[in-house]
Amino acid sequence: MKKLFGIRGWFIQSFIMMAFIGTLILFVGLQIYLFNNDSTILDIKMTFWLSISALIIFLFVGGYFGIKGSQLLKGRLTDVLLYISTLRSGNISEKLKINERDEIGLIAEELNQLGNYIQEQSSSLQRLADTKTSLAQSAHTAVVMEERQRLARDLHDVVSQQLFALSMMSSATLRLFDTDQEKAKSQLEEISKIAANAQGEMRALLLHLRPIQLSDDNLCDGVIKLLQELKGKTNLDFQASIDEIEHISKATEEHLFRIIQEALSNILRHAEASKITMTLTEKENYIYLFIGDNGKGFNPNTERIVSYGLKTMRERCEELGGVFKIRSKEKEGTYIDIRVPFVREV
Incomplete structure (x- = not known):
């Protein structure tokens, strides 16, 4: 999956795993609740279907946020890659636009400094x-x-x-x-x-x-x-x-x-x-x-x-x-x- 989809596949895979883990935690929690309480509203069958419903919801929500997050990260990394290719081709006057001061932003700033150094x-x-x-x-x-x-x-x-x-x-x-x-x-x-x-x-x-x-x-x-x-x-x-x-x-x-x-x-x-x-x-x-x-x-x-x-x-x-x-x-x-x-x- 990583080889085929790259960053997007990694993000979606992570969110799917979180959905499964969250569902498992919910199911175990419901079972513990039933064990400690004589509830007439919930039973094992109902908790099972509640867990399945929660899994489906988690999968859709996780898939959506996985795709959106991967698009954002992939876009920013693509900008960094294109700028590196620009430097390698000898066009050292271009500069990489910095939108956020996170780790990728720091990398972009360092690359701009590298471009200035090459120009000097x-x-x-x-x-x-x-x-x-x-x-x-x-x-x-x-x-x-x-x-x-x-x-x-x-x-x-x-x-x-x-x-x-x-x-x-x-x-x-x-x-x-x-x-x-x-x-x-x-x-x-x-x-x-x-x-x-x-x-x-x-x-x-x-x-x-x-x-x-x-x-x-x-x-x-x-x-x-x-x-x-x-x-x-x-x-x-x-x-x-x-x-x-x-x-x-x-x-x-x-x-x-x-x-x-x-x-x-x-x-x-x-x-x-x-x-x-x-x-x-x-x-x-x-x-x-x-x-x-x-x-x-x-x-x-x-x-x-x-x-x-x-x-x-x-x-x-x-x-x-x-x-x-x-x-x-x-x-x-x-x-x-x-x-x-x-x-x-x-």
Whole structure:
């Protein structure tokens, strides 16, 4: 009964047991009364039927109050359960309404205090991220920038030489048209494919190696410039909705910008997509970032091609106290949802 009906079954069972016990006490009491008094009104048969009548009344009354009491308790416990689920999903701004100062009310109050504590911890994580970013910038900015630019130049030179070599190979292959046109055509198609892959890899790596800093741009302007740059260099179709988020900390901006860079780099390298959808907006003290593509997708449980990039994005999101979710299926694209709480800076 407990497994089937839960709290309601427990309440009804308790009241039914009380009804039986009450009836038994009434019957025994009547028998004691008859034993000590020569009553002409009551006899054993009458006391039996009185006890049966009392049992029926007790069962109806106990069942009614059992159902009403269980509904009240179940409703309050359901509110507590839903609030715990809300906390687990990362929505820490909600509060549980306290109607009574009983044991359940005290539990609700403690849960509200826990929500406040989690919210304070999220703010502390962001402040730590701000401090960490400031220290890292003051100590390593010059070296990191110089190294990134050097790597970008070297990479550009290497890939450009590869493309030049492919161009020479294609020119040589063209001469085969006089002797073996089918073989020449097959080689040209392979060379063209290799060249396209090399260009895509170069763009992705250059995007990944570009400086982290947004310079004087805010997050909105930096993302828009990044998308415009990619749109001019690739054949991808971008559908973006980028809202300007005011009074956001520099560390949060740079973490989110770096997450976007990493996600776009993964798409360029692995997704084979033709369309990218991006949404960046703010609602109720949360920043929402969505990035999706229509590429080949993968199985998140087994695929390890972009595991390092996903791990980096998840770590950056968690440093801000955010929630990182990814959905992907083979031949159906990949979708990333990020929600980050933030406190406006004055």
